[in-house]
Amino acid sequence: MTTVAEEPLDVAVVGAGPTGLLLAGDLAAAGLSVTVLERRPRTAANLTRAFAVHARTLELLDARGLADELVARGRRIDRISPFGGMALSLQRLNTRYPFVLITPQYETEKLLERRALSTGVDIRYDCQFVGLQQDSDSASVTLAVRTAAGALTTLHARHVVGADGVRSAVRDALGLPFPGHAVVRSMILADVRLTDPPAELLTVNGTDDAFAFLVPFGDGWYRAIGWRRERAGTPAPAPGDPVDLDELRAIARTALGTDHGMHGHRWISRLQSDERQVPQYRLGRVLLAGDAAHVHSPAGGLGMNTGLQDAANLSWKLAAVLHGRTPDPEGLLDSYHRERHPVGGLVLRVSGAIVRSAMATGPAPRTARRLGAALLPRLGPVQDRALGLVSGIGIAYPPPPGTRRPAGRRAPDLALAHGQRLYEALRTGGFVLVTPPGAATPPGTPLAHRHWRADGRTACVLVRPDGYVAWNAPRATDAELATAVAAWLLPDHARPDTDPKPA
Numbered sequence: 171m172t173t174v175a176e177e178p179l180d181v182a183v184v185g186a187g188p189t190g191l192l193l194a195g196d197l198a199a200a201g202l203s204v205t206v207l208e209r210r211p212r213t214a215a216n217l218t219r220a221f222a223v224h225a226r227t228l229e230l231l232d233a234r235g236l237a238d239e240l241v242a243r244g245r246r247i248d249r250i251s252p253f254g255g256m257a258l259s260l261q262r263l264n265t266r267y268p269f270v271l272i273t274p275q276y277e278t279e280k281l282l283e284r285r286a287l288s289t290g291v292d293i294r295y296d297c298q299f300v301g302l303q304q305d306s307d308s309a310s311v312t313l314a315v316r317t318a319a320g321a322l323t324t325l326h327a328r329h330v331v332g333a334d335g336v337r338s339a340v341r342d343a344l345g346l347p348f349p350g351h352a353v354v355r356s357m358i359l360a361d362v363r364l365t366d367p368p369a370e371l372l373t374v375n376g377t378d379d380a381f382a383f384l385v386p387f388g389d390g391w392y393r394a395i396g397w398r399r400e401r402a403g404t405p406a407p408a409p410g411d412p413v414d415l416d417e418l419r420a421i422a423r424t425a426l427g428t429d430h431g432m433h434g435h436r437w438i439s440r441l442q443s444d445e446r447q448v449p450q451y452r453l454g455r456v457l458l459a460g461d462a463a464h465v466h467s468p469a470g471g472l473g474m475n476t477g478l479q480d481a482a483n484l485s486w487k488l489a490a491v492l493h494g495r496t497p498d499p500e501g502l503l504d505s506y507h508r509e510r511h512p513v514g515g516l517v518l519r520v521s522g523a524i525v526r527s528a529m530a531t532g533p534a535p536r537t538a539r540r541l542g543a544a545l546l547p548r549l550g551p552v553q554d555r556a557l558g559l560v561s562g563i564g565i566a567y568p569p570p571p572g573t574r575r576p577a578g579r580r581a582p583d584l585a586l587a588h589g590q591r592l593y594e595a596l597r598t599g600g601f602v603l604v605t606p607p608g609a610a611t612p613p614g615t616p617l618a619h620r621h622w623r624a625d626g627r628t629a630c631v632l633v634r635p636d637g638y639v640a641w642n643a644p645r646a647t648d649a650e651l652a653t654a655v656a657a658w659l660l661p662d663h664a665r666p667d668t669d670p671k672p673a
Contacts (some may be wrong), residue, residue, distance in 0.1 A: 178310035179203045180492050184299045184325035184340050187211070188220075188275065189460030189477035190333035191282035193243040194572065195234070196217070196485030198289035200600050202492055205292040205325065207315060209334075212295040218276035221385055222471025223394050225260070225564025228267040230482045233596035233637060237267070244273030244388065247371050258553060266583050267594075270561075271377050272371065274387045275474060296363045298670060301343050302330060304454050312456050329488055330456045336444070338462035340457040346454050350446030350518075353467050353525060358396045358418050359389065359648065360438035365431030375425050382425035394432065395468065396421035400520040405502050443467040443525075445518050451507040463516035469524035472558050476517050479562060480510050486599070486635035495616065495660055520559055566638075570657075581633045585623040595620050601640065601658055601659060602633045603651070614661035632658070 183190045186208035222232075224241065227359025246269040250258045261268045274405040286293065296318035304311040313325040364384075373384040383395040396418045400406045407413070415438060420430040447464040451457060460477030484506050490496040491503055493616055520525060525566050558564020562580075569578040581641045584592040584604060595602045601617040611619040622629075628645040632654055641654040 178326035178328050179205050180327065181205075181329050181331060181488060182207065182311070182313055183331045183333055184294070184313075184339075185332065185460070185462070185480065186279075186283070186293055187333060187335065187460065187477070188278050188282055188474050189481045190331070191228075191279060191286050192234075192478055193331060193333060193459065193481035193485050194291045195282060195286035195295075196599065198291045198483070200485075200489035200493070202298075202489060204286075204290075205294060205327070206286070207299050207313075207325075208293065208295045208296045209298040210237075210295060211318075213636070218280075218469070220468075220474035221270040221272055221387065223278065223474070224471065224561045225265045225267045225269070225272060226470075226479050226565065227475045228271060229265060229580075229583070229593060229637060230478060231281075232266065232583075232593045234285065235284065235537035235597055236592045240273060240278060240281055241267070241271055243277050243388075243554075244271040245371060245388070246271060249264055250372070250558045258557060260557065260561070261280060262554060263557055263561055264582055265561075266561055266591075270471070272385055272387070278474070288472070288516070297394070299334065299339050299343075299579070302338065304396065305454060306454070327507050327644055328455065328492060330493050331484065331488075332462045333459045333460045333481070334462055336446075336461045336465045338458065340456065341448060341458055344449060346447045346453065348446050348448055348460075350444055351467075352442050353445050353522060354397055354443040355400070356397070356411075356466075356597055357441050357443050357646065358421065358438065359441060360394045360415070360418055361395050361437045361513065362415070362418075362436075363390055363393050363434040364392055364430045366428070368430060373426065377425055380421045380424040384422075384426075384430065384469060391436070394418060394422070398424070399426050407440055409440055411440055413438055413440040421540075445522055447511075447514050447518060450589065452503060453510055457484060457488075457503075457506060463510075464518065466518045466521040467525040469521045470519050472521050472560070475562060476514065479565070482636040483510055487584070490659075496658070497656070497660055514566055515561070516565075567577055569641065574659075577639045577641055579639055580637050582633070587621040587623050589623070590620065591636065592620075596633070600635055601655075604629075604631045604633065605646075605653065606630075609646075609651060612652040612655045612661075615655050616657050617655065617659060631652075634658075 181204050183194045183204060184499035186206050190206055194204045194206050211566045216594045228237045231240060248269040249262045253344060259275040261431060298316040300314040300316050301315045309327045310328050311330045315619050317322050317323060317325055332338050334340055361481050366579045368384060375382060379399050385393050389391055398421050415432060419432050445466050448458055451463050459480040487506055488504050491499040496502045567578040569575055581592060586592060586595060596619050598618045603617050603619045605621060607621045630643050630646040630651060631639060634640040640658055
């Protein structure tokens with residue numbers, strides 16, 4: 171093994187999917203040294219199953235100046251009409267992006283990779299993570315890495331984030347379990363062309379025997395998903411077993427009544443869909459995010475979105491700790507698990523409920539599904555709750571001690587003075603304090619201070635870099651503002667020089 175003697179990096183990220191790229195770009199934009207290790211060659215196509223970008227994820231991309239470009243590349247769905255004729259309008263969402271954006275995952279990755287490179291991230295493709303070692307008294311983690319040339323080298327980083335997917339090598343190196351089970355044992359995914367495209371942008375239906383889903387990717391390609399119920403006494407095909415387009419066509423005809431002229435597939439695979447979640451998102455200086463921490467069925471299009479939201483939650487916390495800007499570094503890093511682990515569990519339950527509804531058989535489950543489909547659009551609060559969970563707009567964290575709601579909730583895109591929006595102000599990458607004119611900025615504290623657009627508003631709001639409310643008050647004195655900010659941020663002159671030890 172070749173040992174490279176050098177100062178440790180601030181952060182090593184394993185995995186150059188959307189989660190790892192957003193995280194790395196955030197950290198480098200904050201002035202940290204970041205290396206991303208990706209086992210795929212640079213030219214390898216990443217034909218993954220993600221295709222939906224939900225409203226909350228678009229807000230996070232907006233806070234990085236990327237949303238408008240991605241929206242221009244995709245297609246919008248503003249109404250969801252899944253099983254049983256249920257129709258939910260996404261226009262009910264209180265957001266700048268009241269729709270689901272349909273675009274292939276590689277388009278999202280292109281934007282995030284470009285941003286990461288522009289901020290100085292070192293992305294090493296064809297570079298495989300092999301293992302790691304962290305000692306309780308060490309200020310860094312040692313990673314074993316195999317290069318494209320086959321050489322085994324070491325890399326040192328103050329923190330490591332495993333964003334390397336469902337078969338995470340980082341998770342395995344930590345010895346963490348990944349408990350759960352298979353929810354669908356044989357699901358077919360493919361990118362196909364259609365000679366008779368459906369009228370609806372999103373086509374989905376389930377019967378007693380099969381389930382099928384079609385959505386356009388652009389350039390004439392459609393993502394097709396198909397599943398057929400296992401027959402008694404007949405074992406289901408295993409993941410990786412041979413699959414051809416005739417099998418997918420037959421499933422589509424059963425579930426949809428037509429295969430819409432499927433032909434010319436560029437990619438087809440048989441997969442197993444699992445529901446799994448790691449019990450611990452942080453172990454010392456190593457953290458897990460995205461599919462390395464949680465995985466579920468593709469129902470609802472929640473996987474990539476949840477991973478990106480993991481990254482947005484973690485990046486500013488790592489930056490605050492590494493820059494010495496937080497009064498409680500260990501507590502702040504631990505809050506990543508406290509906030510995101512319950513969200514991961516919720517996503518498993520929501521996605522599982524969707525897929526089990528689609529797979530339900532027999533008169534009673536089908537009747538219940540039809541009744542639910544008929545009633546849900548008429549129940550405004552219930553519909554809003556459902557849309558909030560799927561879109562991510564309704565995801566909230568417990569309010570911090572000593573605060574009250576809306577602290578812990580996602581901040582809407584507030585209208586600020588001089589025609590600015592909150593999510594434009596968040597592009598600084600730090601906290602944003604919103605107050606009436608005349609309030610003093612807490613001295614020496616690295617945050618963006620903005621004022622309300624409308625005259626007469628007295629409320630004060632402190633918004634975290636990930637767009638969640640950290641603190642709020644109907645009105646506050648300058649001293650109260652300084653106290654609220656000090657609970658999250660140290661003034662420049664108070665920052666410690668010592669590096670926090672791992673938990």
